[in-house]
Amino acid sequence: MPKIVNHEERREEVVAAARRIILRDGIEAATTRAIAKEAGYSNGVLTHYFADKDEILLSALEASHRRIADRLREKLSGLTGLAALRELLLDNVPLDGERAGETGLEVGFWGRSLTSPALLEVQRREAAELRYVVTSLLRSAAEAGEIRTDEDPEDVAERLLALVDGLSVHRLLYPANVTADRLERLLLREIDRLRDG
Amino acid sequence: MPKIVNHEERREEVVAAARRIILRDGIEAATTRAIAKEAGYSNGVLTHYFADKDEILLSALEASHRRIADRLREKLSGLTGLAALRELLLDNVPLDGERAGETGLEVGFWGRSLTSPALLEVQRREAAELRYVVTSLLRSAAEAGEIRTDEDPEDVAERLLALVDGLSVHRLLYPANVTADRLERLLLREIDRLRDG
Amino acid sequence: MPKIVNHEERREEVVAAARRIILRDGIEAATTRAIAKEAGYSNGVLTHYFADKDEILLSALEASHRRIADRLREKLSGLTGLAALRELLLDNVPLDGERAGETGLEVGFWGRSLTSPALLEVQRREAAELRYVVTSLLRSAAEAGEIRTDEDPEDVAERLLALVDGLSVHRLLYPANVTADRLERLLLREIDRLRDG
Amino acid sequence: MPKIVNHEERREEVVAAARRIILRDGIEAATTRAIAKEAGYSNGVLTHYFADKDEILLSALEASHRRIADRLREKLSGLTGLAALRELLLDNVPLDGERAGETGLEVGFWGRSLTSPALLEVQRREAAELRYVVTSLLRSAAEAGEIRTDEDPEDVAERLLALVDGLSVHRLLYPANVTADRLERLLLREIDRLRDG
DNA sequence: CATGAATGAGTGTTCATTCAT
DNA sequence: TATGAATGAACACTCATTCAT
Numbered sequence: 001m002p003k004i005v006n007h008e009e010r011r012e013e014v015v016a017a018a019r020r021i022i023l024r025d026g027i028e029a030a031t032t033r034a035i036a037k038e039a040g041y042s043n044g045v046l047t048h049y050f051a052d053k054d055e056i057l058l059s060a061l062e063a064s065h066r067r068i069a070d071r072l073r074e075k076l077s078g079l080t081g082l083a084a085l086r087e088l089l090l091d092n093v094p095l096d097g098e099r100a101g102e103t104g105l106e107v108g109f110w111g112r113s114l115t116s117p118a119l120l121e122v123q124r125r126e127a128a129e130l131r132y133v134v135t136s137l138l139r140s141a142a143e144a145g146e147i148r149t150d151e152d153p154e155d156v157a158e159r160l161l162a163l164v165d166g167l168s169v170h171r172l173l174y175p176a177n178v179t180a181d182r183l184e185r186l187l188l189r190e191i192d193r194l195r196d197g
Numbered sequence: 198m199p200k201i202v203n204h205e206e207r208r209e210e211v212v213a214a215a216r217r218i219i220l221r222d223g224i225e226a227a228t229t230r231a232i233a234k235e236a237g238y239s240n241g242v243l244t245h246y247f248a249d250k251d252e253i254l255l256s257a258l259e260a261s262h263r264r265i266a267d268r269l270r271e272k273l274s275g276l277t278g279l280a281a282l283r284e285l286l287l288d289n290v291p292l293d294g295e296r297a298g299e300t301g302l303e304v305g306f307w308g309r310s311l312t313s314p315a316l317l318e319v320q321r322r323e324a325a326e327l328r329y330v331v332t333s334l335l336r337s338a339a340e341a342g343e344i345r346t347d348e349d350p351e352d353v354a355e356r357l358l359a360l361v362d363g364l365s366v367h368r369l370l371y372p373a374n375v376t377a378d379r380l381e382r383l384l385l386r387e388i389d390r391l392r393d394g
Numbered sequence: 395m396p397k398i399v400n401h402e403e404r405r406e407e408v409v410a411a412a413r414r415i416i417l418r419d420g421i422e423a424a425t426t427r428a429i430a431k432e433a434g435y436s437n438g439v440l441t442h443y444f445a446d447k448d449e450i451l452l453s454a455l456e457a458s459h460r461r462i463a464d465r466l467r468e469k470l471s472g473l474t475g476l477a478a479l480r481e482l483l484l485d486n487v488p489l490d491g492e493r494a495g496e497t498g499l500e501v502g503f504w505g506r507s508l509t510s511p512a513l514l515e516v517q518r519r520e521a522a523e524l525r526y527v528v529t530s531l532l533r534s535a536a537e538a539g540e541i542r543t544d545e546d547p548e549d550v551a552e553r554l555l556a557l558v559d560g561l562s563v564h565r566l567l568y569p570a571n572v573t574a575d576r577l578e579r580l581l582l583r584e585i586d587r588l589r590d591g
Numbered sequence: 592m593p594k595i596v597n598h599e600e601r602r603e604e605v606v607a608a609a610r611r612i613i614l615r616d617g618i619e620a621a622t623t624r625a626i627a628k629e630a631g632y633s634n635g636v637l638t639h640y641f642a643d644k645d646e647i648l649l650s651a652l653e654a655s656h657r658r659i660a661d662r663l664r665e666k667l668s669g670l671t672g673l674a675a676l677r678e679l680l681l682d683n684v685p686l687d688g689e690r691a692g693e694t695g696l697e698v699g700f701w702g703r704s705l706t707s708p709a710l711l712e713v714q715r716r717e718a719a720e721l722r723y724v725v726t727s728l729l730r731s732a733a734e735a736g737e738i739r740t741d742e743d744p745e746d747v748a749e750r751l752l753a754l755v756d757g758l759s760v761h762r763l764l765y766p767a768n769v770t771a772d773r774l775e776r777l778l779l780r781e782i783d784r785l786r787d788g
Numbered sequence: 789c790a791t792g793a794a795t796g797a798g799t800g801t802t803c804a805t806t807c808a809t
Numbered sequence: 810t811a812t813g814a815a816t817g818a819a820c821a822c823t824c825a826t827t828c829a830t
Binding site for chain 1: 810811812813814
């Protein structure tokens, strides 16, 4: 008589373990053994919940995106327009250890996505969502008169998100040059420029 | 007399093979065996020209940087200030297949650098150089009255280079959203904003 | 429930396989693949039971020492002084096939120990123990009036153990010259000389 | 038109290089590349003078024996009987760095000889010679009344040579226990015992 | 003869995956 | 379901050997 387990729950446990390892030790350290051990299970369990290792990594990426989105939703509650945008962008940049880990995970996946259609698809889906939110916030900020309106919101969104990713990877690779303070300052100034120029 | 080969030439052959693999199949696929095979040699040859695999990857990264620098030097000859800056930034962004390849390789190395001190060191050295050149061009453009002077050149340089890297990776990951045209337009507009705010 | 194996048992299987190979083909032939095959397993099994090859070799050496010690303990029970010493020394010399194997393994390890600190340490520990036992037996034999007392027991112990090792290696390398009978005779005579000079 | 070289001379150069490496870094470090480099030649030369690596090692062993024999012949000139024997035995024991190296080489070869008929044959030939010399010296010492005659010279020779080898290997493996002084003292005492003991 | 480029089997080790229990 | 034993291909690297020049 088989034990009744909650499949989705187990998957999440394993994926969380994978995320922890990737954040802590890098994507190379995320072997199936390490993941199983981190999750508190034996090697063999993984087979029951994932077709192969790639599926675990993919789920880890999705989970990471979901965590970010959840956190954001909470922070953004009650905020609108420019204030919400500011919060969103600041939350997408490695200003503390937790977000630095998330950025590291993201950057590690960028390289893999270039040669993995499945990963790429996940990245694209999430990126499109984020872009949509930013564009919407820009539009509502424009309607509220908080920012200038002489530029296409889609262009501004792309510029902001590119800057966020660029600054993020620079913070990881060149921390001496891009300190947390400087990163925050540069990002906030860019947001200010939406208003007056 | 034995067959005399040009060591530097062989190294470049091997490094080129490594670059091809990284671009085509990702940095994970760049095993010593795969590199040797791609270069048309047996496993053992690599020993003659490289101490270990890391040296090959490092050389591949350095070669990529050197190619970019060489090309840039040529393009920049005769240009100064803002015009030179514009050329430099446009050249650091994946607008054609060749530069897309270089960016892809770079992104692949970003992930690796997060867990490899040797690679990180190379990345940092090259990044510092680039930052220095951009800052210098900004200063001379400011002196020539081509751009506003109300912002610290170092901050502007960091913003521009972050934007370049952010747009580059977006171009690779989301080509449908960031077309070559759009990428060029966004970058040029950002440069224009240096002038009139 | 998976197949449960006794880890200690498996380790012993593998170590026994390693010992067989070393005895049969020399320590150089004891590759991880050869050991696994000799044990009847695939390459990968070794990881489950040993951290690395050194641990296997080390265990093989320790196992050999333990076997000798166990056998000796049994033989020595009830014996004291000179009689015990005689038994001990005779047991440390390749008089039959089993002990010849042990000596061969030991000699193989001598060479390795010269360049391997870990192996050397094991050799030293075991040698010190043996030296201590021999010295103790010499002292009690002296107290019992069984042997002369004009020589430092430590010196006598070293001489006896050096002779044991020298005769052992000669028995292996020059069996035509050092037959089992001759080896036994020479060793017993040396023990007799402890009594009457 | 081929260069005329002295084959025997080249062989000796290479063998000397091999010996230097084995003495300095152990028998495992004696790769063909290392030997060729130490000899000041390229990899390829070895083929002209040796069938394979085993032949080099064999020659190195023979050369080592020859060197010992040569040195001994010189030291023994003018000496006879017990004095000559004393000199011979002291010279076969690792009392200084040079002889320690030779002993290390010898011990390294012992292990290999157990599974290599060719090496074993060389060891046996040389051992028989040494045994013959020692026996002869014992006989002449006996005739000269320098030592007792109640023991078979062949047995005494075997005992002395076994002691020499045993003390030698103990000096290498347990230098803290068997110091050079102690080794010399133990050996000289054993020789003294030939007279009155 | 001498060179050194090139080979390819072999080394210890890692790891995703399979599967009997 | 869960276990963990077992597999075997793959990894980076080493090295004796071959051979065109």
